Amino acid sequence: EDQVTQSPEALRLQEGESSSLNCSYTVSGLRGLFWYRQDPGKGPEFLFTLYSAGEEKEKERLKATLTKKESFLHITAPKPEDSATYLCAVQARGAQKLVFGQGTRLTINP
Amino acid sequence: DTEVTQTPKHLVMGMTNKKSLKCEQHMGHRAMYWYKQKAKKPPELMFVYSYEKLSINESVPSRFSPECPNSSLLNLHLHALQPEDSALYLCASSPGTSNEKLFFGSGTQLSVL
Numbered sequence: 018e019d020q021v022t023q024s025p026e027a028l029r030l031q032e033g034e035s036s037s038l039n040c041s042y043t044v045s046g047l048r049g050l051f052w053y054r055q056d057p058g059k060g061p062e063f064l065f066t067l068y069s070a071g072e073e074k075e076k077e078r079l080k081a082t083l084t085k086k087e088s089f090l091h092i093t094a095p096k097p098e099d100s101a102t103y104l105c106a107v108q109a110r111g112a113q114k115l116v117f118g119q120g121t122r123l124t125i126n127p
Numbered sequence: 128d129t130e131v132t133q134t135p136k137h138l139v140m141g142m143t144n145k146k147s148l149k150c151e152q153h154m155g156h157r158a159m160y161w162y163k164q165k166a167k168k169p170p171e172l173m174f175v176y177s178y179e180k181l182s183i184n185e186s187v188p189s190r191f192s193p194e195c196p197n198s199s200l201l202n203l204h205l206h207a208l209q210p211e212d213s214a215l216y217l218c219a220s221s222p223g224t225s226n227e228k229l230f231f232g233s234g235t236q237l238s239v240l
């Protein structure tokens with residue numbers, strides 16, 4: 018069974034304090050790993066798709082990396098507006114369904 | 128237009144009511160999705176429509192009835208819901224049927240009394 022585990026569940030940082038969120042996964046042949054950001058009361062917003070180990074993608078203060086077992090979302094010099102829940106999801110080859118992790122609730126204090 | 132629009136934003140209904148949730152996208156996307164999300168939990172897939180045909184039903188109770196009248200519209204008809212069905216209902220769309228990138232609406236916050 019495909020599984021996604023995110024850690025930590027919650028993370029509180031000071032503005033400017035860089036850190037990383039972890040997404041560990043087991044999947045029967047990875048088609049893609051996705052990162053989404055979700056603000057309270059809103060739908061998730063797409064951030065990145067990673068397809069193969071060694072791949073990296075960046076957007077502003079965020080950088081996502083992928084290995085054969087896990088993905089990291091690195092946040093460099095975060096700002097309060099980066100506060101959100103970050104969701105990781107995987108899609109197996111041949112499957113249409115995404116399997117989501119439980120998310121990491123990130124709070125950036127000014 | 129890069130938005131998925133959901134109406135209403137909030138809905139309160141009794142267990143004997145019939146109501147409908149609506150979702151619209153004008154991005155030419157060929158797949159549309161309904162997800163259910165409880166507080167502090169990830170979204171759970173309910174239904175997928177590909178090219179206006181139901182392709183996935185995740186064993187959802189029959190009190191939830193999806194409908195895709197055309198390629199831009201997706202409805203979720205609700206009847207005889209239970210209080211445990213209270214949740215945020217999210218609609219999403221994707222350009223193809225391979226889930227490359229989901230565009231989510233802001234959701235309908237549903238309360239069943």
